[in-house]
Amino acid sequence: MSELYSWVKALHIISAIAWMAGMLYLPRIYVYHCGAAPGSEASETFKVMERRLLRAIINPAMIATYLFGVAMIAMPGGPTGREPWLIAKIALVLVLSGMHGLFARWRKDFAADRNTRRARFYRFMNEVPTILMILIVILVIVRPF
Numbered sequence: 001m002s003e004l005y006s007w008v009k010a011l012h013i014i015s016a017i018a019w020m021a022g023m024l025y026l027p028r029i030y031v032y033h034c035g036a037a038p039g040s041e042a043s044e045t046f047k048v049m050e051r052r053l054l055r056a057i058i059n060p061a062m063i064a065t066y067l068f069g070v071a072m073i074a075m076p077g078g079p080t081g082r083e084p085w086l087i088a089k090i091a092l093v094l095v096l097s098g099m100h101g102l103f104a105r106w107r108k109d110f111a112a113d114r115n116t117r118r119a120r121f122y123r124f125m126n127e128v129p130t131i132l133m134i135l136i137v138i139l140v141i142v143r144p145f
Contacts (some may be wrong), residue, residue: 005072012072015068019061021061024126026050027122027129028126030106030122031126032046032119033047033110034117034119038113039113043113050111062097083143085140085144085145088139092132092136093136099125099129
């Protein structure tokens with residue numbers, strides 16, 4: 001069972017990396033999209049990029065991350081789900097999932113030319129997934145409690 005666990009863990013890490021890559025890139029696209037006039041060729045290009053990034057990479061990677069994470073908890077020899085570090089990690093993953101939902105909602109606003117936020121807002125929001133990722137990695141590797 002430990003070899004299977006190692007494969008599931010590797011797939012969990014790979015999917016989490018893909019999820020984070022998208023979560024770090026999407027708000028950067030929003031920053032650039034803010035500078036494009038609604039209806040312009042650039043704006044339409046950004047809309048396609050945002051939709052494809054969310055649907056083809058971010059959403060599937062999040063789902064895979066969840067599935068492999070739950071599989072690890074369910075497997076013999078995996079974490080029980082009662083460890084304090086894991087509870088904190090899951091809480092932060094839920095916050096990251098909330099950010100994912102916000103990013104998806106903002107994509108719909110851009111798609112409908114209804115964005116009301118400035119580029120500075122998206123620059124700031126681009127840092128939130130980074131901070132969450134750092135905290136999650138520290139919890140998993142250091143297990144401070």
